[in-house]
Amino acid sequence: MNANKVQELQDVVIRFSGDSGDGMQLTGTLFSDTSALLGNGISTFPDYPAEIRAPQGTVAGVSGFQVHFGAQRQLNPGDFCDVLVAMNPAALKANRKWLKPGATVILDEDSLTEEHLKKAGFATLDPIAELKLEDYNVVIPNITELTKKALAETGLDNKAIVKCKNMFALGICFFLFNRPEDHAKRYLESKFAKKNPVIAQANKLAIDAGYNYAANTHQFANTYTVATGKMEKGTYRSTNGNVATAWGLCAASEKSGRPLFCGSYPITPATVILEELAKRKDLGVKTVQAEDEIAGICTAIGASFAGNFAVTTTSGPGLSLKSEALGLAVMAELPLVVVDVQRGGPSTGLPTKTEQSDLLQALYGRNGESPVVVIAASMPSDCFHYAFEAGRIALEHMTPVVLLSDGFIANGSEPWRIPSMKDYPTINPPLIDKTADGGPFMPYVRDDNFVRSWAIPGKAGLEHRIGGLEKDAVKGSISTDPDNHQKMVNLRAAKVAKVADFIPRQEVYGDPEGDLLVVGWGGTRGHLQTAVDKMRAEGKKVSLCHFNYINPLPHGVADIFKRFKKIIVCELNRGQFASYLRGQFQEFEYEQYNKCEGLPFTVTELMDKFHSLLK
Known part of the structure; x- marks a missing residue:
């Protein structure tokens, strides 16, 4: 390998894709863990088929694993991939739309049979032309056949040998990005050595074979190193x-x-x-x-x-x-x-x-x-x-x-x-061992936070009724009294509302005021924050208000909302949180960006929407 062919990158997105039985999740995990051990920030996205066993070779049966690794903490697994490893035509077809311009595609030549192409829904026998991949760096090694040759002396049957082809593909990627093989081999030894050491050895040989193939055939114009960043001191996994x-x-x-x-x-x-x-x-x-x-x-x-x-x-x-x-x-x-x-x-x-x-x-x-x-x-x-x-x-x-x-x-x-x-703080449940005055236990007497005591069964003097029927507000006995029911409904609501005093005040990411406030909740944080970071780098006055505490909402939300000209609520549904906010804070208007595709947001689509609101 010539040193001047090595390029350093700040971040890379790789997608491993094949049939659900091709071991793509394991392949992606081993590559991810290796990168993490080198000090890269990583974010992964395993993408499983929705059917337990879709027909082999079909687009519905494609299983994928995407990893975004780089110098900094990666907040999302990336929109589009720099490298696609496709173990069959269906994987290529399913992931064509996720390729960056000029991306590298590694495709198993042995899978390009008329039968496989037909199962994947190709109209011709030339998937490269049909998918308009002429301007991409497409490398088509015969992965299956080369795996068979590398493992011919292991004594394994053909089916077991073919199952190792994912490790051949992993070896290619290890070479391409200058990753060591040690962690993956140690994992294989620990996973298979006791049950079947021959399988462990075969998979390690497949990694070596893939690595050597990439090193010796010179099919890749460049190899790459990916910068590592400084991480806070500590033990990571x-x-x-x-x-x-x-x-x-x-x-x-x-x-x-x-x-x-x-x-x-x-x-x-x-x-x-x-x-x-x-x-x-x-x-x-x-x-x-x-x-x-x-x-x-x-x-x-x-x-x-x-x-x-x-x-x-x-x-x-x-x-x-x-x-x-x-x-x-x-x-x-x-x-x-x-x-x-x-x-x-x-x-x-x-x-x-x-x-x-x-x-x-x-x-x-x-x-x-x-x-x-x-x-x-x-x-x-x-x-x-x-x-x-x-x-x-x-x-x-x-x-x-x-x-x-x-x-x-x-x-x-x-x-x-x-x-x-x-x-981490000590957690203090309101346990009770005995009543303070030695009198009868009143299970629904509350403290200043409307919280009742927790009496564990078997303690003398703390016997009480429990069940689904409405309780007396003090004794806990069954009550159908209208005033008591109203009181208990109010108390249960007040207890939940009081939790707002025991959670952090809502914060805003970015400037405290501006032209657009992006609002999200839950698992969309990584994509939303990345999009906001990119908008801010362009000089746009965009900030993020992301929610983890939803009921009750934290204190300070209205103070944040009123400082922005526009508010957009982004969520992977038809607008559930937006509807909730309209009920809680009726004085504000809310734009929405919603998606129900079974996929996370992409940073690109979010930025497009934010730009349109700022025009």
């Missing part, structure tokens, strides 16, 4: 939003002294939270994989009554099923965290595609006046913090909390600085 959420819940359990219980039913894309918590028996975590969504939340409510920090996890259709039991937790005033990892709907909708689909359901999707706290995480790494916050609020305020995540941040990953637990 790459994590996705689901894992970070599970760990944040464990941290809340530790800081509260309450054992963690999770009762859940597996559902895409939330299942990994339950799986991760099930590994934490060493921390005293108890998990139950329930027979359905209703059983999941009901076991959690029972565990909460028994003194546990109770959690249930789900996605959109599951949140619908849990709504009645969530109302029971509101009536009983028990601490409970419901994690909803949103996906496209309605019904089962788009199980593997992201959408901010459930905000109004989280706010209002129960019978009666049934207020709950609603908060939303915004990045894979801050899922830890907001899971901790959900636990803190639920336990200290004796209320259910809905924590909203989404498929994009749940499956996406980025470097996360592991915090010290001494930096």
Whole structure:
């Protein structure tokens, strides 16, 4: 390799794409983790097919993994890719629209058969011409055949050898971007060495073969290095939003002294939270994989009554099923965290595609006046913090909390600085061991924050009734008195509203006043902030107001809104948060930018919209 052919770049976007069985998620993860270990900022976007097993070779069955890595922290996985690795014609066709002008395309020549081209929907036998890729740097190695030759002496059968072709492609990318192979090989050794060391060795050989192919054939005009930036001192690991959420819940359990219980039913894309918590028996975590969504939340409510920090996890259709039991937790005033990892709907909708689909359901999707706290995480790494916050609020305020995540941040990953637990506050649930005056226990007597005491069953003198029927405002016994019901409705609402005094005041990113205020919530933060940064670099007076606390809203929102000439609310739905804001702050006018494609925003489309509003 000639040294003058090496170019340094500030950031790069690579998309690995193929059939769902081609190992693209593992390939992308190994490349991402390698880059993170070198000190690059990374942001990833795994893009799974919506069907469990779509027909092989079709566009519907394409699985992708996009990684954006560079010198600084990457807030989003990038709009368009510099390099596309396509393991078959369907992957090429599905991702043609995501190529940057002049991008490099690496396509497996052995997949360019008439059968595969027909399955992918090509009208001709020349996909390069049909997709107008003549001006792109298209490299077409026969990846499958070269993998077979490299692994011919391993003794593996043909099917097992072909499965290693993704590692051949990974080796090419390692060479192209001057990445070391060590981390990927160590991972393969740990994953396969004990169960099948031959598989581990074959995959390592495939990486070497891909690397050597790229080094020796000179098909790439340049190789690249990607600058690394300075990171805050500390211990880092790459994590996705689901894992970070599970760990944040464990941290809340530790800081509260309450054992963690999770009762859940597996559902895409939330299942990994339950799986991760099930590994934490060493921390005293108890998990139950329930027979359905209703059983999941009901076991959690029972565990909460028994003194546990109770959690249930789900996605959109599951949140619908849990709504009645969530109302029971509101009536009983028990601490409970419901994690909803949103996906496209309605019904089962788009199980593997992201959408901010459930905000109004989280706010209002129960019978009666049934207020709950609603908060939303915004990045894979801050899922830890907001899971901790959900636990803190639920336990200290004796209320259910809905924590909203989404498929994009749940499956996406980025470097996360592991915090010290001494930096997190102690959580103080309102536990009671005995009454102050030795008299009878009054379970619905409240403190100054409208919070009732938490009496764990089995304590003499603290016996009390609980259930879904309306409670007497003091004794907790069943009451159908009209005045009492009005009082309890008001008290439950006041308790949730009071939480605003225990969360941070709303802040604005950028200047405190200007021509345009971009408003977002939850998992759109990375794209919105990047778009605002680019607009500000152009000299535009644009700022960002991003919300993590949604019900109650933080203090200071109106003070921010009134300082901008225009407000635009951007969300991955038809305008749920915009509708909510119109009800809360009727004195302002709101523009909207909405998208329901099962995909995150692109920075490009956001900037186009912002420019149009500033004309």
